[in-house]
Amino acid sequence: MHHFLEPHKYPGKLFIVEGIDGSGKSTQVQLLKKWLESKGMSVFFTEWNSSDLVKETTKEGKKKKILTPTTFSLLHASDLSSRLYNYIVPPLKAGMVVLADRYVYTAFARDVVRGVHPQWVRKLYNFAVRPDVGFYFRVPLDTAIDRILRARSKIKYYEAGMDIKLSTNIVESFRLFQGKILKEYDGLVKEYGLSVVDATLEIDEQQEIVRGIIEKALEGYSVKRRTYVRRQKVLRRGTAVPTS
Amino acid sequence: MHHFLEPHKYPGKLFIVEGIDGSGKSTQVQLLKKWLESKGMSVFFTEWNSSDLVKETTKEGKKKKILTPTTFSLLHASDLSSRLYNYIVPPLKAGMVVLADRYVYTAFARDVVRGVHPQWVRKLYNFAVRPDVGFYFRVPLDTAIDRILRARSKIKYYEAGMDIKLSTNIVESFRLFQGKILKEYDGLVKEYGLSVVDATLEIDEQQEIVRGIIEKALEGYSVKRRTYVRRQKVLRRGTAVPTS
Numbered sequence: 370m371h372h373f374l375e376p377h378k379y380p381g382k383l384f385i386v387e388g389i390d391g392s393g394k395s396t397q398v399q400l401l402k403k404w405l406e407s408k409g410m411s412v413f414f415t416e417w418n419s420s421d422l423v424k425e426t427t428k429e430g431k432k433k434k435i436l437t438p439t440t441f442s443l444l445h446a447s448d449l450s451s452r453l454y455n456y457i458v459p460p461l462k463a464g465m466v467v468l469a470d471r472y473v474y475t476a477f478a479r480d481v482v483r484g485v486h487p488q489w490v491r492k493l494y495n496f497a498v499r500p501d502v503g504f505y506f507r508v509p510l511d512t513a514i515d516r517i518l519r520a521r522s523k524i525k526y527y528e529a530g531m532d533i534k535l536s537t538n539i540v541e542s543f544r545l546f547q548g549k550i551l552k553e554y555d556g557l558v559k560e561y562g563l564s565v566v567d568a569t570l571e572i573d574e575q576q577e578i579v580r581g582i583i584e585k586a587l588e589g590y591s592v593k594r595r596t597y598v599r600r601q602k603v604l605r606r607g608t609a610v611p612t613s
Numbered sequence: 614m615h616h617f618l619e620p621h622k623y624p625g626k627l628f629i630v631e632g633i634d635g636s637g638k639s640t641q642v643q644l645l646k647k648w649l650e651s652k653g654m655s656v657f658f659t660e661w662n663s664s665d666l667v668k669e670t671t672k673e674g675k676k677k678k679i680l681t682p683t684t685f686s687l688l689h690a691s692d693l694s695s696r697l698y699n700y701i702v703p704p705l706k707a708g709m710v711v712l713a714d715r716y717v718y719t720a721f722a723r724d725v726v727r728g729v730h731p732q733w734v735r736k737l738y739n740f741a742v743r744p745d746v747g748f749y750f751r752v753p754l755d756t757a758i759d760r761i762l763r764a765r766s767k768i769k770y771y772e773a774g775m776d777i778k779l780s781t782n783i784v785e786s787f788r789l790f791q792g793k794i795l796k797e798y799d800g801l802v803k804e805y806g807l808s809v810v811d812a813t814l815e816i817d818e819q820q821e822i823v824r825g826i827i828e829k830a831l832e833g834y835s836v837k838r839r840t841y842v843r844r845q846k847v848l849r850r851g852t853a854v855p856t857s
Contacts, residue, residue: 422679425670426667426669426670429666430695436695437694437698439698440666440695440698443691443694444667447684447691450681450687451680454681454683486739489740492733492736492737495733496733
């Protein structure tokens with residue numbers, strides 16, 4: 370069996386971003402995607418809990434509030450397993466770059482705060498491909514809360530960890546829950562050698578740091594140009610047809 | 614964290630049946646249920662992969678044939694996790710008897726034949742409640758195949774293990790797949806101390822053996838009579854109102 374702790378052997382590259390809600394990691398990964406694409410790379414992007422197979426089930430379970438921490442954890446693992454096979458491993462095999470918004474570390478942090486055993490959840494995800502770079506966007510709790518409350522009117526039930534009854538007040542519960550997750554992430558940074566980015570910096574400052582790290586990780590990587598075949602055609606035809 | 618290898622501490626009893634398709638285990642567990650109920654016990658029955666939460670997802674995945682062994686395994690674990698919390702642990706806590714048609718050993722046998730790591734799947738199910746008695750209905754492959762082909766016209770794709778490409782012929786694939794599962798079960802009998810029943814015996818002979826084992830397992834168990842309250846009412850009223 371493949372082991373998560375060993376580097377993968379695919380010609381492609383897997384870069385992932387982690388951080389609590391409001392850390393700005395999704396903005397950063399989108400900017401990274403555009404930058405890599407601007408260099409002519411074929412980039413695949415995938416999000417936590419987004420497989421067609423499992424997403425609806427998790428949604429249903431969340432709506433009815435019938436998910437225990439263990440079931441929650443297993444459903445997320447099913448989701449990643451399905452996405453790995455369908456969306457992550459095939460591009461990696463083909464030598465492409467894959468970007469993931471949240472990865473196994475989200476489970477290692479969140480599920481453990483929900484009461485799942487740290488070793489159990491780590492072994493559960495043994496099937497996962499180890500990323501080439503894992504970014505952790507570290508942000509103080511207050512900054513994250515400000516950002517979330519500015520961006521939308523409501524914090525969601527599970528996002529606030531209301532299911533584990535830390536507080537009946539949703540903002541207070543969010544604070545306690547995300548605070549515990551922050552602590553778990555701090556441990557994961559050391560355990561898995563995540564690259565920490567100070568998420569209080571300006572967006573472009575953070576992106577510069579991210580690009581620097583990715584440039585290093587791409588040394589020796591032979592770029593798979595997504596538009597290679599099409600561009601040849603374009604050249605032959607001698608016209609400038611948009612290629613995407 | 615609760616550990617599968619330790620006996621549970623609930624006042625109720627958990628009895629489970631295992632065996633390959635065509636072993637007759639479902640017939641036996643239904644007869645057992647009726648017998649226990651006839652003794653006035655409150656019996657809960659639950660089947661493998663039957664939770665509302667996960668059943669549809671597995672069905673969808675099977676239909677589209679997009680399930681990898683790992684995803685398959687994780688979805689079944691999610692299903693049991695959900696059923697444990699909703700349907701198995703509450704009656705056990707209330708001192709009731711729970712009967713399960715297939716349990717973790719189905720995963721230990723099937724998933725391993727599908728290529729999942731034996732230790733990984735055992736640890737995956739660490740959250741499960743250890744049964745008080747686990748029956749294994751041992752049947753020769755030919756008998757099982759005869760029974761299945763007699764009972765219905767078609768063997769199903771996943772039941773035949775067609776997903777792991779043992780043969781393009783579905784009956785031959787079924788034979789090879791179930792043969793491998795039989796071998797896994799034989800190992801599980803020793804590993805987990807399952808009670809083996811010779812499933813080539815007559816139905817009532819098997820049931821007698823089952824009841825003997827259950828009677829022993831119920832020694833010292835204080836029966837929760839499902840109709841206890843109602844019966845008192847009936848006696849007081851002095852009329853024979855049906856109680857279920």
